[in-house]
Every structure is written in C-alpha cells, then in structure tokens.
Amino acid sequence: MEFNLIATATFGLEAIVKREVEELGYPITETFNGGVLFKGGGEAIKKCNLYLRSADRVLICVNKFKAYSFEELFDNTYSIPWEDFIPNKATFPVVGKSIKSLLHSVPNCQKMVKKAIATRLGEYYKTNWIEETGPLYKIEVTLLKDEVILTIDTTGPGLHKRGYRNLTGYAPLKETLAAALVDLSYYSQDRFLYDPFCGTGTILIEAAMKVLNIPPGLNRSFVCETWENLGTGDFAKIREEGRDSILNEELNIFGSDVDGSQLSLARAHIENAGLEGKIHVQKLDVKEFKSSKKYGIIIANPPYGERMGSAESVQPLYKYMGGFYEEHPTWSCYFLTAYKDFEKVFGQKASRRRKLYNGKIECTYYQYLGPKPPMRKDVDNEGK
Known part of the structure; x- marks a missing residue:
C-alpha cells in the first residue's frame, strides 16, 4: 500500500529534509513550512525513520479537507477508510492544534475526530465498543485556516532521540539540528x-x-515496528543493511569545553554512539586552542549571552573567534547564535546566513566559507 507521507522539520530545515528524503529515493511532491510531502509504502516509512538525520518525525497523511463546522469535521473524518490504517483493538489517541480556524476549540476537535473514527471502526469490525488494547496509532488533527489535516505518527519519540544521549547538560542542542548544522x-x-x-x-x-x-x-x-499491517519483519533486514553500510575510517574530530562536567557527558555519549577513538574531547578554553592544520572547519553553538550570562560577556569570545578566523584564512567557520550583533563583534560579514530555531530561540547560522582543501592525498601530508 502506498501512502502520502510527511517528514516534518523544524523551521528553516525543510530544504535539508527534502534533500535527505530525495537521497533515499523518494521524490518530493510538496514542500511547506514545517515539512515535506512525498509518496511511499511501508519500506519508505521504515527507511525514512531509520535514515533521516534532520527530520523531526515521519507521518502518514491520511487526508486533507476543509471544515467550517463540527458536522463537516465529523462527516469528512468518518468517510475515510480508517480500517485500511488501523487494525481491530488498536490504541488510537487523538491530539490536535488549531490555528486561525473557525473550529478553534482543540479539545472539541479532538473529541469529534475520535468519535468519527471510533464510529467507522466499530461499524467495520462489528463491535459497539472499541477495545484499545493493541498497538499505538497516534492521530493528529491539525486545523490551519479551516483546512484539516489528519495524520498518523509512525515515529513515536521524535527522531532526535538517537539513543546515545541519555544524559543531557544545560542548553542541549537537538541532535536533528546538530545534524543540519553539519550538513x-x-x-x-x-x-x-x-x-x-x-x-x-x-x-x-x-x-x-x-x-x-x-x-x-x-x-x-519506532512505534510503527509494532504494526503488523506494515510488515514488521522487514525492519530487521533494513537495519542489517544499515549496519553493513557503516564505514570504518579514521576521523580527525576534536572538541573542547571549559566545563568538565559537560565533557564527562560528552565522553559518555561518544561511547554510547560507538565512536570511542573517533572523536577526541578535552577541557580547554577556546583561546588556548592551536592547530597547524591548514584546512580546518569549526562548527559551533557558542554561548548566546541569554541562557549563560549577559550579552556583554560573550562579546570578547566572539571577537577572539573573529581574530582566529582572520589568522586562519583557509579554515571555514560556522556559528549558530541568537546574538544579533554577531557579525559586528566577529569583525566580518558572513558568506551566508540562515535563520534557524534552537528550541524556541530564534537564531542565525553564520557561515564563513574558506577555500576547498586539495585532494585527500595532499591533505594527509599536512602538519599534525
């Protein structure tokens, strides 16, 4: 069975998620604020959940329609063949949100959608009571300017939950956003x-x-692994293919921080991710960092002066990084910050900028592009 699928994305990351979905072999039919729409079957659902780095979750888009009254909401929801999606005895909670719509009461919208689905399934499965003891099919009703979108979540906990970060420090950066910064x-x-x-x-x-x-x-x-109507056994095969595709190469990745407690968490996360020996971290002030590497890249989420001290406290830090970049013209630097005068303090205009959100904080990703390095064999001969 082919579905209309949505890979949701944090604002500003839609183009990245679009590229990731296309690289998996699924053409995009629509890009919109907050995600991309594409078609695919059970394999697409599994692969996208397993491989997407910057998406938040993968949803089945069941239907779209206009509704200006609760009667229209009920009737249009009831007309959908829910039995094609939801098996007998499945658990199907309904959550929702409403933006600029006549039907602005979210609890009432949720109740109406739940009632319509339960009525349809009850008639199909010939029961007066839906026994919700089976797998989870979480449904969301979204109303935006009176257009209703009904979706089923295939992911469960968001895709940023990789499994390696069971410990978090202050102001944590979501894994999906970090992946996008790298991309x-x-x-x-x-x-x-x-x-x-x-x-x-x-x-x-x-x-x-x-x-x-x-x-x-x-x-x-993922929650969809419990769905028998999706062919759960294939997940093992897809995971095995994923393991077989992993490369075993030496990396030159280094991180530092002045907070030793944060670095203890970093080491635990690196171990959880199976990357011991691939990533090296050290307690170090950025002003003490030195490297003879000719071609380097900095990707960082520095203090903003909001959560960690005043705005004035970060200015010397940003100024120092600007000096470092000036002294290392073959390096590229990428900084995510909410500090509005970053370029002024840094001392240079960025090559590119992109507005992103770190949680609810509006930030800018300042991108300073250095020259491309030469061929790999020449880079290997650089000074260490």
Missing part, C-alpha cells in the same frame, strides 16, 4: 573538525555519524 557546512573527513564549545558532544557525534554513514535511528525503536 549545511558540507563537512567531509578531508578537513579537521573542531567544536570549541562542544558541551555534551552532539555536533561532533552527528558529524562522525554522517561521515561514517551510521544510520541515526539504528539503535532505537
């Missing part, structure tokens, strides 16, 4: 990668996973 930098192992504010190591780990072709969802489960 936007076009980082490859031809360069030395450094994160001077590595915290619990998320950017470093996501960079290593990308280069080594480690599927981000390899060590976690």
